[in-house]
Amino acid sequence: MTGTETGAIDEESANQRPSRTAFFSKPMDTQIHSYQVNHLKQLESEAIFILRETAAQFERPALLFSGGKDSIVMAHLARKAFHPARLPFPLLHVDTGHNFPETLEYRDRFVADLRAQLIVARVQDSIDRGTAREEKGPNASRNAIQTVTLLEAIEENRFDACLGGGRRDEEKARAKERFFSHRDDFGQWDPKNQRPELWNIFNGRKHHGEHFRVFPLSNWTEMDVWQYIKAEDIPLPNLYFSHERDVFKRAGAWLAVTEFVTVGAEETVDHRRVRFRTIGDATCTGAVESTAATLDEIIQEVATARQTERGTRADDKRSETAMEDRKKEGYF
Amino acid sequence: MPNDLIFPDSPPSAQSTAGYLDMDLLRFTTAGSVDDGKSTLIGRLLYDSKNTFEDQMEAVERSSKQRGDENVNLALLTDGLRAEREQGITIDVAYRYFATPKRKFIIADTPGHIQYTRNMVTGASTANLAIILVDARLGVIEQTCRHAFIADLLRIRHVVLAVNKMDLVDHDQEAFDRIVEEFRRFASRLDNLVDITAIPISALHGDNVVTKSDKMPWYHGPDLLYHLETVYIGSDHNHVDARFPVQWVIRPHSDEYHDYRGYAGRVAGGVFKPGDEIVVQPSGFSSRIRSVDTFEGPAEEAFAPLSVTITLEDEIDISRGDMIVKPNNQPQKSQEIDAMICWFSEKSRLASRGKYILRHTTKEVKAMVQEVRYKVNINTLHKIEDDLEFGLNDIGRISLRTSAPLLYDSYRRNRITGSFILVDTHTNETVAAGMIV
Numbered sequence: 012m013t014g015t016e017t018g019a020i021d022e023e024s025a026n027q028r029p030s031r032t033a034f035f036s037k038p039m040d041t042q043i044h045s046y047q048v049n050h051l052k053q054l055e056s057e058a059i060f061i062l063r064e065t066a067a068q069f070e071r072p073a074l075l076f077s078g079g080k081d082s083i084v085m086a087h088l089a090r091k092a093f094h095p096a097r098l099p100f101p102l103l104h105v106d107t108g109h110n111f112p113e114t115l116e117y118r119d120r121f122v123a124d125l126r127a128q129l130i131v132a133r134v135q136d137s138i139d140r141g142t143a144r145e146e147k148g149p150n151a152s153r154n155a156i157q158t159v160t161l162l163e164a165i166e167e168n169r170f171d172a173c174l175g176g177g178r179r180d181e182e183k184a185r186a187k188e189r190f191f192s193h194r195d196d197f198g199q200w201d202p203k204n205q206r207p208e209l210w211n212i213f214n215g216r217k218h219h220g221e222h223f224r225v226f227p228l229s230n231w232t233e234m235d236v237w238q239y240i241k242a243e244d245i246p247l248p249n250l251y252f253s254h255e256r257d258v259f260k261r262a263g264a265w266l267a268v269t270e271f272v273t274v275g276a277e278e279t280v281d282h283r284r285v286r287f288r289t290i291g292d293a294t295c296t297g298a299v300e301s302t303a304a305t306l307d308e309i310i311q312e313v314a315t316a317r318q319t320e321r322g323t324r325a326d327d328k329r330s331e332t333a334m335e336d337r338k339k340e341g342y343f
Numbered sequence: 344m345p346n347d348l349i350f351p352d353s354p355p356s357a358q359s360t361a362g363y364l365d366m367d368l369l370r371f372t373t374a375g376s377v378d379d380g381k382s383t384l385i386g387r388l389l390y391d392s393k394n395t396f397e398d399q400m401e402a403v404e405r406s407s408k409q410r411g412d413e414n415v416n417l418a419l420l421t422d423g424l425r426a427e428r429e430q431g432i433t434i435d436v437a438y439r440y441f442a443t444p445k446r447k448f449i450i451a452d453t454p455g456h457i458q459y460t461r462n463m464v465t466g467a468s469t470a471n472l473a474i475i476l477v478d479a480r481l482g483v484i485e486q487t488c489r490h491a492f493i494a495d496l497l498r499i500r501h502v503v504l505a506v507n508k509m510d511l512v513d514h515d516q517e518a519f520d521r522i523v524e525e526f527r528r529f530a531s532r533l534d535n536l537v538d539i540t541a542i543p544i545s546a547l548h549g550d551n552v553v554t555k556s557d558k559m560p561w562y563h564g565p566d567l568l569y570h571l572e573t574v575y576i577g578s579d580h581n582h583v584d585a586r587f588p589v590q591w592v593i594r595p596h597s598d599e600y601h602d603y604r605g606y607a608g609r610v611a612g613g614v615f616k617p618g619d620e621i622v623v624q625p626s627g628f629s630s631r632i633r634s635v636d637t638f639e640g641p642a643e644e645a646f647a648p649l650s651v652t653i654t655l656e657d658e659i660d661i662s663r664g665d666m667i668v669k670p671n672n673q674p675q676k677s678q679e680i681d682a683m684i685c686w687f688s689e690k691s692r693l694a695s696r697g698k699y700i701l702r703h704t705t706k707e708v709k710a711m712v713q714e715v716r717y718k719v720n721i722n723t724l725h726k727i728e729d730d731l732e733f734g735l736n737d738i739g740r741i742s743l744r745t746s747a748p749l750l751y752d753s754y755r756r757n758r759i760t761g762s763f764i765l766v767d768t769h770t771n772e773t774v775a776a777g778m779i780v
Contacts, residue, residue: 046582046614046646050368050447059650060609063591067663067705091638092650095603096595180440187435205435206773207461207687209468210762211609212702216771230449232440 051239055088058227060211061190062092062174065225066099068215069172072225073130075161076102076122078114079290080247081176083121084236085227087245089174090125101128103173105161107153108135109271109293117248132164152294162198165222172215172223180232190229196220233288234313241306253286253304264297366442369576372451372466372499374490375476380507384476384546385452389441391553392568436466445572460493460721460736464685464776467497468762471576474503474567479512479543483525485722491526492721495533496683496738496778498758501574502530504541505567509559510548516561519543532724535755540574542567580647581757585613585621586674587667588704588760593652605636605652606661611704611759612752613669615653616644622670623661624750629670630657647759664706666750666760674750674760679713681742681780683754684765686733688774691767693733693741699774701745703763709746710765716740740780754778 048056062085065072074089076082089098102122122129134153137143142163143156165173179186189205191213206214215223228236240247257268259278266272268280271294285298286309303309375381439450451466453459467473473494477487494502504526512518523541530536542551543562550556553568565573593605615621619632635642636652645651653667661667668674686693693712701710718727718739733739754761765775 046580047367047577048649050366053368053648056609056648056650060590063607063650064705067591092607093591093593094636094638094652095597095600095605096593097597179438186437186439202435207436207465207776208773209465209764209776210758211469212704212762212764214702214764214766214771214773216700216766218771230438230440232442232447234442235447 051235051242054228054231054235055091055239057211057230058085058088059092061213061225061227062089064213064215065172065174065227066093068213069223071168071170072100072172072174073103073165073168073170074098074100074174075176076104076118076129077176077291078104078110078118078121078248079176080236080240080251081178081228083245083247084231084239085174085176086121086125086127087243088227098125098127100174101130103130103132103164103168103170105157105164106131106133106135107157107292107294108133109153109269111248111250111267111269111290111293113248113250114290130164130168132160134160136160137163152292154292154295157292158198165198170222171217172225174225174227176228177224177226178228178231178233178236188226188229190226191215192224192226193217194222194224198222200224234310237306237310237313241310248290250287250290251309253284253301253308255282255284256298257281258283258285258298261297265300266295266297267293269293366445366447367576368447368449369472369571369574370449370451370470371472371474371571372453372463372470373474373476374453374463374494375474375507376484376486379476379478380546381452381476384474384505384507384544384552385439385450387546387549387552388450388568389439391549392441392443436462443568443572448571460489460685460738461687463490463493464497467493467499468758468776470497470499471579472501472503472571472574473499474505476505476507477522477526479506479508479518479522482522483529487526488529488724489721491530491533491536492719492724495530495535496685498535498755498778500535500579501538501576502536502540503567503570504539506541506543507546509543509550510545514543514550514556514558516559519562538574540564540570542570581612581759582646583613584672584674584752584757585615585619585667585669586611586752586757586760587615587653588706589661589663589665589667590705591663592661603654604658605654606667607650607652608667608705609650610645610647612647612757613672614644614646615651615667617641620670621655621667622673623659624666624668624673624676625748626660626665628657628659630655630659632656664704666704668750674752676748676750678745678748679742680745680749680751681716681740682763682777683738683740683780684733684775684777686735686737686775688767688772689735690770690772691774693737693775695731698768700766700768701743701749701763701777702766703749703751704760706747706749708749710743711745713742713744716742743777751779753780 074086076086093099104118134157137160138145143159146152177185179188187202189208193206194200257280258265259268259274259280265285268274274280283300284302286301286303287296287298290296301312303312373381373385437452439452441448451470453462453466475487475490477483506519506522530539542564543559544551544567546552550558551566553566555566587608588611589606590608593607595603615632615635617632617634621632622629633654633656635645636654642651695712695715697712699710701708715731718731718737720727721738752760761779763777764773767774
């Protein structure tokens with residue numbers, strides 16, 4: 012075995028980080044032979060394996076694409092997994108209608124670049140059909156009723172597997188998720204009765220009407236995602252980088268002033284330098300005050316963060332088990 | 344802040360990002376019985392290495408208060424489900440993540456109650472290292488032996504014997520030595536447990552967890568985190584026997600790649616290079632590797648665990664489930680296999696002559712149980728030959744006949760080509776994990 016003498020080389024290349032070529036050619040270019048693979052490469056390889064397994068085991072998979080960084084990374088990995096062919100499945104965007112304009116703009120450019128098929132499922136359509144009911148009040152959000160639209164889209168398109176960008180480090184209920192997560196014919200998750208997953212063998216067998224959620228990024232952390240975005244030079248919506256905007260404080264998080272939220276009488280609007288750590292529905296995705304304007308600064312910020320990234324998500328704060336409850340219903 | 348956990352007022356200073364891109368990855372599992380302080384140890388590792396967040400700690404403090412716990416209960420950090428928090432138990436394997444500037448770590452935290460064996464087997468299947476916790480006051484108990492047996496069965500290369508609660512035995516060297524000696528005596532009966540590192544710790548007070556303790560000057564080894572950061576795992580993959588299970592065939596049908604036919608998969612062993620002579624099994628056709636492709640362009644080689652796409656010089660009919668190997672080093676090929684299995688199902692028992700779906704690498708076949716040879720009493724390592732009925736958590740040896748030949752290596756030689764699962768044909772549930780003998 013020749014893998015022992017790599018320490019010096021690893022240190023050296025660490026100092027001249029990061030360039031795309033250095034990241035990828037590392038095992039091939041080094042003079043001393045090394046079979047060591049860094050953590051990002053291992054995570055990438057695992058995710059690509061899962062994506063290919065999904066294409067192979069299911070008849071009609073789809074990739075859930077929100078325009079957030081995790082789904083962007085997942086779509087990027089899917090492109091790598093099937094290169095030089097196109098993605099063997101469409102992207103599915105569940106659109107609450109409460110988007111930051113930057114997200115939609117990014118989505119359309121990204122999809123065109125990927126030459127992928129995009130299916131948009133609109134929450135508004137579910138509301139018009141009467142299958143979903145809009146929440147009332149100042150805290151009204153379409154976050155919860157997205158599930159209705161998602162399940163309708165799954166049924167309408169007969170999708171049998173939906174790839175999601177969920178990560179186990181995000182939230183405590185997600186820590187229990189499988190890579191291949193089984194859903195019954197009502198789209199529900201039964202966390203107490205999950206299939207054990209061993210080695211890299213994944214059991215996607217199902218009965219008619221059931222489907223799977225598949226999470227290729229299960230083992231990634233927020234830091235891994237940012238490092239990978241940097242190493243791969245993946246363009247992101249500019250919402251992720253520090254910018255100035257009108258915000259107001261609600262439930263401990265800065266919410267952006269948009270046409271979709273009502274600022275209460277006791278709430279005051281502030282103009283601040285902020286960025287978003289996650290991007291979801293504009294009504295419940297909080298910003299953080301930040302001056303991080305580059306990937307390096309963001310990585311530095313993530314390294315020193317004292318709050319989890321979902322700490323800015325009002326949807327998770329509704330109760331201790333908000334995520335678990337929504338997941339059981341069929342949420343992402 | 345917890346009363347019984349002696350945490351510093353503020354966590355250690357932020358990690359620097361330098362070198363972050365070049366970390367490697369260590370997966371480990373933790374094994375201990377209910378009161379061995381497993382959750383405290385994980386909490387300590389996460390907290391002292393600055394991997395817990397304020398909102399997480401606040402949520403844990405809130406829940407502890409609600410449950411009426413006297414102290415902040417760090418187990419809540421790893422318990423995710425409503426039922427778990429309500430009942431104060433852990434239902435399922437939970438995965439935890441933390442990083443130091445040297446390594447990224449994935450912890451498979453497995454609960455210590457009834458489904459223990461099933462969960463530990465699951466967590467162990469992807470682990471490089473197992474931490475086996477013992478209580479310094481109790482020493483090696485039946486459960487310790489069970490944990491060691493599973494670590495050995497699943498071929499975890501590196502084992503840490505963490506002798507916890509050293510503060511309760513006055514940090515006594517003799518107590519530690521006695522336990523280590525006892526454990527080594529037991530481990531000598533197991534084939535694969537060779538790399539054992541014993542560390543005296545106190546998870547509660549943080550002694551020898553992330554920093555060396557001055558309370559045990561007689562101990563000259565590493566603290567736990569240092570060991571986790573530095574243990575050599577470079578040879579954990581098989582880089583000798585070339586094995587490439589084909590996962591997916593890439594055919595772009597585009598003008599630019601009109602005749603392109605690539606075999607996508609994840610290398611399960613050995614090294615593949617352009618120009619290499621290969622054989623495709625089970626067909627037996629041979630060819631040469633034209634290219635090892637990635638999105639970034641052609642690569643000079645591929646080895647485990649990389650996901651790549653291989654193209655060949657000749658047009659051969661290859662599909663998912665086939666395996667690309669080298670002519671002078673071929674896997675075994677048979678419809679009769681002997682394996683150690685662990686039974687996972689609560690609802691059903693292993694049926695003699697029963698038929699199951701068997702998944703092995705990227706292949707799926709039908710399999711029939713030919714014979715149940717024996718079960719193992721995993722506390723004593725004795726063979727049980729008079730009661731051969733397999734229920735939840737039972738481990739033993741069986742022989743199977745498959746509907747098509749499997750291309751395999753012994754599990755001991757290759758974890759990927761030597762492992763399989765059995766799936767119930769009616770419920771589609773994964774009912775057993777198998778390791779080919």
